[in-house]
Amino acid sequence: MTTVLASLTRLVTAVLAKLRIDPFIAAILATVGIASLLPATGGAATGFGIASKIAVGLLFFLYGARLSGQEALDGIRHWRLHVTVLCATFVLFPLLGLAASALSPGLLTSPLYTGVLFLCLLPSTVQSSIAFTSVAKGNVAAAICSASLSNLLGIVVTPLLVALLLSTGGPGVSGSAVLDIVLQLLVPFVAGQLARRWIGPWVQRHSAPLKLVDRGSILLVVYTAFSAGMAEGIWHTLDVGPLLVLAGVCVVLLAVVLGATGGGAKLLGFDRADRITIVFCGSKKSLASGLPMATVLFGHSEVGLIVLPLMLFHQIQLIVCAAMARRYARRAPAEEPEGLVAAG
Template sequence: MLNLLKRIDRYSMLLLATVLVATLIPCRGDVAIAFHYITMLAIALLFFLHGAKLSRAAIIAGMTNWRLHLLVLMITFLAFPLLGLGFHEAAKWLVAPSLAAGIVFLTLLPSTVQSSIAFTSIARGNVPAAVCSASASNLLGIALTPLLVTLFTGGTGHGVSGAEVRTIALQLLLPFVLGHLSRPITAKIVERRKAVLSLVDRGSILLVVYTAFSAAVVEGLWSLVPAWQLLAMLALCGAMLATVMFATRFIARRLNFSKADEIAIVFCGSKKSLASGVPMAGVLFPAAQVGAIILPLMIFHQLQLLACAAIAQRYANREPDPDEIADAALAS
């Protein structure tokens, strides 16, 4: 638990430092063009690695608990976006339009993979189910998120054109499929080089964040987003996270899921992926708007990590119920 929190803090600081560097030294002109192409390659590499890391065995193994997976997917891609529309209406009165659009965008993203599984494990939940649900969410999100962006944000001027759909297919979906098909060759390399791949994964996100915020700063982002709007975004993201975490736990209990399944539902259903969201935003939105669009996502991401760390520890400290005792006896 302590090691996880240390990693969270370190990466949070790197994200904040990247935003600071982009604010003080934004890339411009030919340098910005070069960074744009480097970022495109980094995004393609990122999704190639995601495809290479996803095993078919993990998908097949978790398919039996279909009620849990269906519920997580419905929360992620239906309930969460509807909640986002409600918060968008409130956000329009408090923050700039691009920030309000970012509220909707973050709700359309798939769940996280690594942290959902990690928190489920810490909380003594159903880890195999979390692996399957989080993986399925990310796999479906590659196709569903762009479609949902068109459906939910088309009226705000951020719809996705046919050319952008082709870009998504070539830059996100194709590398992912190629990565997955490469598993006979790359699976062992991916398994042995986890540290290097994690560095590429996080480094790609930092590169996209720097490029996005550079473009936004050049267009006057911080002159358009005063401090009180950042505080308003913090409050909105916190309220949205609290709402969805309470709702996922309430629904899981009303549907009589076991405690272990409830934990997987709470952590997989309430979280949104920064790793998928930042690259997707770079493809789906104009460069000058991406910084503002992903700002709510970055705030939400930090809040969800901190909140989930505390909740996972609370789950972990609970007394085991009879079903858990029986499962432990069978496992031994």
């Protein structure tokens, strides 16, 4: 059986290579297809949600085990990079969201424009930003600090921006989100740091198999997120025309931010690894933070359409950034150290 599976794997890889399709991109698209046909609901959805949390915890435990204490401190001290990412997340994105008001009500209905602006006010993702930075061989230590800081600040900044730019009448965001971030991210990372003296060499020696943790966690996020959208029925609330317009808006929004973060980081004199971190941390928007925030900040009858742009943007950013991460990895200098990017 093992021989048959190995032969089948080689055959599929060869076919994808001949068609010039990256296997990771194919896996993401296949995951979206599976979630469309067989979405996780009820107990299965709960199970996948728990599995995603475990995967995130394991991911951060391994990052802690890979990073030396000095490298972690260097990531924390890299304030110019963190300021750049935060400006992209909480300044550039909101400005683009306000500019999109020109499309409403002509191309975007009022609820859809509200959704576009809302997604522009959200913090960056944590897990996928760091995983893609690792795959692309960027500055993982800085990515961990920057993405985590964005999420922590977003708990306060996003509701304030929503109150300033949108009329919601909703209550503030629960502080339990802070506890979730600490338990899912900080605690496993610190545990990995403490265990590094015993398992660090083993993690370095087994870098190739551990790629499955990075990429497998992304696939879990894709399946869980898309399943949630299917279960809520929000993918069926629009006709094809408005949905294509919304997809186009999301693509343009992502393209502008990717170009601005990449070009801006180069102009500011950041090196290659830092530019990768800025691009991936500065261009993402968190579905994990956005969905619970939306349920608190907006009425239940409005949430479906308001979160639709976020759901769509989330899928697009995962697919586009997965392709970019692989492209960065292929172009990485041969002499680049492997210490921080073992999962790539």
